[in-house]
Amino acid sequence: MKKIIIGSDKSGFTLKEAIKNHLIEKGYEVEDVGMYEHEEKRAYFESAKIVASKVSSGEYERGILCCGTGMGMAIVANKFKGVYAAVVESSFPAKMAKVINNANILTIGGWLIAPIQAFDMVDNWLNASFTEGFPEDRQEFLKNALNEIKKIEDENFK
Known part of the structure; x- marks a missing residue:
């Protein structure tokens, strides 16, 4: 997977730009859904909705969202079926x-995380795979847990 979608609000704009440039340097194709300028006015839920809907639809496998703390973006993104957004700080x-x-989807706080930290966080996340490094029985547990979460989604996302 060398395609990723990214978005931010004003508080995450500078971090988003740094991460976007980092990903491009690493050879990723990056769709930036905004903000596009620091003076632009955009609420966190607007960018989160765009990124999460494109991940939910399968257009993108992974996305990154940057706001002040990462929390608002995660709340919005997790309202979409099939989206598993995680707020991370290391x-x-x-x-x-x-x-x-x-x-x-990874959500990161521009008020909390320096670009160099974010690069390492994003690289670790992008280079990881589901259940990697766990013994077979633990992998089976994690796969079953994900299936149970999908059942909960089916019950609650109408």
């Missing part, structure tokens, strides 16, 4: 968000 949880929870 590299190990970023990796484990994919390994354990199969997170397909």
